[in-house]
Amino acid sequence: MPEIKVVENILDANDQIAARTRQQLDALGVVALNIMASPGGGKTSVIMQTISALKDEARIGVMEGDVVMIDVEKVAALGVPVTLVNTGGNCHLDANMVSSALPSLPMDALDLLIIENVGNLICPAAFQLGHHVNVVIASVPEGDDKPYKYPAMFRGADVLLLNKIDLMDYIDFRLDYFRHGVEVLNPGVAFFPVSCKTGEGFDAWLDWLRARVAQRSATNEA
């Protein structure tokens, strides 16, 4: 199976590029989020609401890997810099794509970089990008068994948002079962049930993110 060796080499090379990106981000004092979810889990909606809430207190830039131009235009309309990553139909972002896209953002004028990964619960989990925080968004209509089916993604999350909780009344979703699956894989992960539609739960996520950005800035100034 010579293919396995090739895959290892690709991951090694990827990690080296990711490490360089991380050094750049740290030197600039930019916190980078890697936003991952299933197709339709609500990545773009979460990103837009997060920007709307925080754009007057933090300088935010966005890198869009899971794109239709409509999304890019929506985000740009919020008045923050956005760049498009050309994934060429690939199933995940890799460190080289992110590194190559950085120069198209005003990196020295940012506090927070939000990277929207490709909609996929499997492949993105295997690729370091140089980011600081893995944000995984699950959503109620996807069902309560997702942590059991996609363990690598849930194990790697630093923050887990459970989106579309406004649909809880219309769907058989056992929150205890979902949380149990998460806790087994990733005990103590920061967990925020939210609804982009009603805004419910968003404040707790925003407070977490504010604290994370402040922590980075403090480290950078020290």
Add this chain to the structure above:
Amino acid sequence: MPEIKVVENILDANDQIAARTRQQLDALGVVALNIMASPGGGKTSVIMQTISALKDEARIGVMEGDVVMIDVEKVAALGVPVTLVNTGGNCHLDANMVSSALPSLPMDALDLLIIENVGNLICPAAFQLGHHVNVVIASVPEGDDKPYKYPAMFRGADVLLLNKIDLMDYIDFRLDYFRHGVEVLNPGVAFFPVSCKTGEGFDAWLDWLRARVAQRSATNEA
């Protein structure tokens, strides 16, 4: 980029195995479906309802690639043979996995083989398995922009089910916009809006599938 050559070789080898599987299936008179969807799109629910409706008129076997044991047990409880494909956490089924799993099903006593692929709208589209029909399941809560974001998957569909239409009242889903995206990529694809929860729309899909199985049997007997 020597990696590209390797990927080409892998796909070539995959296609050769898929072609052999297809010959085997044709010789046995078995129609094989490749069921693809996002995580939580409703693959297992669609499969279970399809089996419940057709199991007295067709001999059905199931190959589970997107698995938790709970799903396998649920399907097995319907009284049809089920086999588990060990994907090793991979992001798609490939022809070798399917070919290796065939002997664990009673293939000479089946009319219909249902293959549940891994929950992923990208990678499975690139791999022939030897099956006859690509069944793509989209779902209303994923949003109406999915054909625009995942064109390869929607372009390759022979049948498209739009699941969870019972949630249409609670979600901003523009059916016209969704259908337009599909029609541009895949004009005339067989399209069935369904709800696994209410059963709405299921009869049309079942009729399509009955006709497809009958067609295969007729060819095989001729």
